[in-house]
Amino acid sequence: MADLAFINEMEAKIPTGKVRTRFAPSPTGYMHVGNLRTALYTYLIAKHYDGTFILRIEDTDQGRLVEGATDVIYRTMAQCRLPHDEGPDIGGPVAPYIQSERKGFYIKYAQWLVEKGHAYYCFCEKQESEEDSGSFEREADPCRSISLEDALKLVEEGKPYVIRQRIPSEGTVTFKDEIYGEITVPCDTLDDQVLIKRDGLPTYNFANVVDDHMMGITHVVRGSEYLSSAPKYNLLYEGFGWSIPKYVHCPPVMRDAHAKMSKRHGDPSYEDLLAQGYLTEAIVNYVTLLGWSPKGENAEREIFSLEELGRVFELEGISKSPAIFDINKLTYFNSEYIRALEPERFAALAEPYIRQAVKNEAICPAAIAALLQQRCEKLTDIPEKIGFFDALPEYEPEFYVHKKSKTTLEGCLETLRTILPRFEALDNWSDENILKVMEDLAAETESKNAKIMWPVRIAVSGSMVTPGGAVEITRILGKDEALKRIEAGIAKLEAALA
RNA sequence: GGCCCGUUGGUCAAGUGGUCAAGACGGGGGCCUCUCACGCCCCAAACGGGAGUUCGACUCUCCCACGGGUCACCA
Numbered sequence: 001m002a003d004l005a006f007i008n009e010m011e012a013k014i015p016t017g018k019v020r021t022r023f024a025p026s027p028t029g030y031m032h033v034g035n036l037r038t039a040l041y042t043y044l045i046a047k048h049y050d051g052t053f054i055l056r057i058e059d060t061d062q063g064r065l066v067e068g069a070t071d072v073i074y075r076t077m078a079q080c081r082l083p084h085d086e087g088p089d090i091g092g093p094v095a096p097y098i099q100s101e102r103k104g105f106y107i108k109y110a111q112w113l114v115e116k117g118h119a120y121y122c123f124c125e126k127q128e129s130e131e132d133s134g135s136f137e138r139e140a141d142p143c144r145s146i147s148l149e150d151a152l153k154l155v156e157e158g159k160p161y162v163i164r165q166r167i168p169s170e171g172t173v174t175f176k177d178e179i180y181g182e183i184t185v186p187c188d189t190l191d192d193q194v195l196i197k198r199d200g201l202p203t204y205n206f207a208n209v210v211d212d213h214m215m216g217i218t219h220v221v222r223g224s225e226y227l228s229s230a231p232k233y234n235l236l237y238e239g240f241g242w243s244i245p246k247y248v249h250c251p252p253v254m255r256d257a258h259a260k261m262s263k264r265h266g267d268p269s270y271e272d273l274l275a276q277g278y279l280t281e282a283i284v285n286y287v288t289l290l291g292w293s294p295k296g297e298n299a300e301r302e303i304f305s306l307e308e309l310g311r312v313f314e315l316e317g318i319s320k321s322p323a324i325f326d327i328n329k330l331t332y333f334n335s336e337y338i339r340a341l342e343p344e345r346f347a348a349l350a351e352p353y354i355r356q357a358v359k360n361e362a363i364c365p366a367a368i369a370a371l372l373q374q375r376c377e378k379l380t381d382i383p384e385k386i387g388f389f390d391a392l393p394e395y396e397p398e399f400y401v402h403k404k405s406k407t408t409l410e411g412c413l414e415t416l417r418t419i420l421p422r423f424e425a426l427d428n429w430s431d432e433n434i435l436k437v438m439e440d441l442a443a444e445t446e447s448k449n450a451k452i453m454w455p456v457r458i459a460v461s462g463s464m465v466t467p468g469g470a471v472e473i474t475r476i477l478g479k480d481e482a483l484k485r486i487e488a489g490i491a492k493l494e495a496a497l498a
Numbered sequence: 499g500g501c502c503c504g505u506u507g508g509u510c511a512a513g514u515g516g517u518c519a520a521g522a523c524g525g526g527g528g529c530c531u532c533u534c535a536c537g538c539c540c541c542a543a544a545c546g547g548g549a550g551u552u553c554g555a556c557u558c559u560c561c562c563a564c565g566g567g568u569c570a571c572c573a
Contacts, residue, residue, distance in 0.1 A: 026573060058573075126571060162571055180503070189501045189569080197571040204573045228502050228568040251504080257565070286510095289522095293511055300512085300521050319511080322566070326509050329523045339536080375535045385534090405532075438532085453532030461533090469532050 002112035010105070014216040015093055019051025021219045022212070023077075023084070026058040027069030031076045031270045033261050033325060034223065034253040037287045041250060041318070042221040043082040044288070047310030054215060055087035057098045058208075060201055076270055079280055081306055094215045099207055106202035109210050109240075110163045110195050114151075118239030119195055120144055121151040121161045126198065140169075141192060163196040165206075165236065173231040178219075178248045179318045185231050193232060205229055209236045217245050224249040248315060251322045253290060261325055273330070277353075277380030281305070282334040288313075291323045303336060335377040346373045353382035358390045367476045371468035388461045389476065392485050395462040397496035400489075405450035412455035413493040415441070419456065420486050429479045435471045459489030 023039045025031075046053035055077065057070055074089065086092025096102055113119040122143040143151075144166065155161055167190045174184040195206040202210065212220055227249045237244045252260045261267040268276065273283055285304055294301060294312050304312065338346065347369035354365040354372075368386055376382055387393065400412040422437045438452045445451075457470035460482055466473060474482045 028573095060573080122571095164571095183502065185501065191569070194571050199571080201571090203571070208573095223567095224503075225567055226573095231502090249503095252566080254566090260566095290510065295512090302510095302522060321504050323511090324509060326523070329510065332523055371535095402533080448532085450532050457533065463533085465534050467534065469534090471532080 002115050003108045004112070006108055007112060010214055013094055014214065015052070016216060019046060019049035019218050020054060020216050021046040021051060021221060022054040022056050022215060022217050023082075023221075024056040024058050024208070024211075025073055026060075027073060029067075029069035029072050030263050031072055032263060032267065033270065033273075033287060036076070036080070036270050036283075037253055037291065038221060038223060038250060039077065039082055040080070040284065040288050041248070041292070041313075042219075044309055044313040045219050045221065045248070045315065046085075048313050051218070052085045053082070054092070054217070055084035055097065056211065056215070057088055058204070059098060059100045060204065060207055072271070079274075080270075080284055081280075099211065102207075102211065103201065105214070106207055106210055107163075107196055107200060110202070110206070113165075113195070113236075113239055114148065114163060116239055116241075118166050118235070119163050120166050120192075121146070121155060122164045122192075122194075123154060123159055123161050144192070160198050162194045162198050164192040165195055165232065165239075167192050167232070167235060173234050175231040175234050176244075176247070177227065177230065178246050178315050179320060180224075180227065180249060183227070183231070190232055190235075193229075205232065206236070209233055212245060213237070213240070213242050219246045219248055221248045221250065224251050248318070251291060251319060253287075254322045254324045256324060260322075267325070268327075277378030277382075278330060278334050279337045279349075279379075282330065282337040285309075285337070286330045286333045290325065291319050292317045293319070303333070331377045338376060338379075339374055341373070343370060343373065349379060350382055353379050354386060357383035357385075357387050360390050362478060362481075363389055363476060367472075368467075371472055371476075375467045385467050388463050388466065389473075392488065393462040395458070397492055399458045399462075399464055400455055400493065402454050405448070405454040407451055407454050409493055409497055411451070412458075413490065413497065415452055415455045416459055416486055416490050416493065419452070420483065420490065423474075423479070423483060423486065426479070429475060431471050431475050434474050438470065455489070456486070459486045 021042045023042045025035060025039070043053050045051070055073075057073070059070075070088075077084065084090070086094070086097065088097040091097075110119060114121065120143060122141055123146075124141065124143060141164065143164075146154075151161075168187045171187050172184050173187060173190070174182055176182050193205060194203050196202055208220075211217075230247060230249070233247075234244060255261045255265055255267050259265060263269065270283065274280065284306060285302075288304070288309055289302060292313070293299070294304075295314060295317055298304075298312055341349070347366040350369040350372055351365045354368050358365070358368065368389060372382055372385065376385070397409060400407060400409055419437060419441060422441070423434070426433050426437065438456065439449060442449045442452045453470040457466065457473060458464075460470065460473050460477060462485075468476075477485070
């Protein structure tokens with residue numbers, strides 16, 4: 001007999017009134033981009049309706065437990081600033097929030113459903129996989145017609161069983177999805193899916209329905225791979241006599257036109273992206289826009305903070321078709337976010353990367369960071385840009401010849417020889433003073449600044465392309481080092497002209 | 499194979515019967531400039547195909563093609 005007392009007690013606990021959404025990952029130890037996006041949408045829907053966001057861990061798969069996997073989930077949610085209002089770590093009115101701790105619940109609900117006639121005990125042998133048989137033929141399970149009394153007797157005798165959903169053999173089910181609309185399927189294409197497995201544990205589909213109901217979830221957000229099992233959910237809800245939540249099925253995030261992003265294919269997870277120099281805010285912003293777009297006055301905007309997204313996010317903007325993840329566009333978002341950072345914040349983030357390339361303690365990382373902030377798309381492209389600060393690279397005298405700046409070997413030699421003593425004479429090694437020396441020389445020789453700055457920058461950096469110009473580099477290097485490099489430049493030019 | 503879903507430039511996308519079919523990334527060109535970057539300007543680039551409905555279809559209907567999902571005692 002079903003434990004109605006328990007069920008009534010649980011029903012009484014279900015919160016009502018507010019929107020409640022839940023992110024329900026299974027702990028695989030890996031937060032892929034599609035998962036992150038689902039978490040985001042789930043969170044944003046809750047925020048948009050001023051609702052409650054719940055974290056539930058779906059760990060019913062004994063075979064797939066991964067050490068430390070739940071930590072990845074907690075960490076990612078925290079880093080992305082998607083705080084949950086209820087969850088395993090903080091509890092809540094419908095605890096527990098870990099499926100393995102809810103084990104005992106499902107069988108009670110399944111028994112109740114059996115009594116209501118929408119499920120039945122099945123004693124058949126486990127069916128060997130009949131995949132690739134080409135055609136799916138539903139045949140009536142003989143256990144379907146065993147009377148409840150007889151079935152209960154067999155159960156009592158200890159005969160192994162599963163509990164299956166009893167799907168009507170005729171008619172259709174119409175299922176409504178918030179983004180795909182109404183979907184009608186014939187019942188005879190649906191099979192009597194297993195609800196409770198031989199080991200007494202629920203299947204994913206059953207646990208989901210029961211948990212979502214018990215937790216008062218109003219919007220079920222999940223991947224579109226579950227769309228085709230959704231009609232069976234309707235039948236389950238109807239069988240229980242429960243009201244059906246809104247379903248929001250999201251199309252997948254693809255790696256290319258044919259495959260979803262996946263660990264298998266080596267596609268980056270959230271943590272991989274961080275390691276590649278991407279900022280959480282940029283990832284969150286980009287991923288949200290991958291499969292969703294704002295309407296109305298915001299239709300042409302792309303940069304949104306998480307707070308703004310909470311206000312602006314609408315279900316209607318979610319796309320029906322899959323979206324291909326474009327690392328290029330993420331990179332664009334990242335550079336936007338990097339440039340918008342407070343300079344101190346950027347300096348702090350950049351410092352470890354700067355120190356990878358510049359070991360010289362005399363050089364201030366923050367000074368280099370200031371040059372870099374407007375010039376890097378990812379934190380990881382910092383080291384390669386600034387090696388010349390650490391040591392003057394080998395370079396060809398030809399670097400001094402630049403058509404646009406109208407420089408020649410002879411001219412550059414002359415410039416460097418003239419400017420060296422003037423730099424030596426400088427007391428205060430500041431941008432303004434360094435610039436003034438060069439501008440004065442340009443004025444005296446009636447040439448453009450470029451003609452003076454080019455050779456100085458080359459001498460001081462040994463590089464054709466540098467972040468920042470002659471002035472900043474000269475200053476950051478410090479007077480001694482800068483003068484040494486200019487002397488080396490003079491020597492190089494003399495040798496080349498000899 | 500059955501069932502379900504999808505299909506606007508290379509990518510993300512707006513569009514909801516009448517538009518020269520937005521915008522962004524990427525690409526190309528230019529300007530600015532002490533290199534690079536930033537910024538600004540310009541250019542190329544799309545409605546999968548076929549029938550309908552309509553005075554008029556990217557928008558509605560049907561068929562086809564292609565892509566994806568699902569058909570587990572996995573989630």
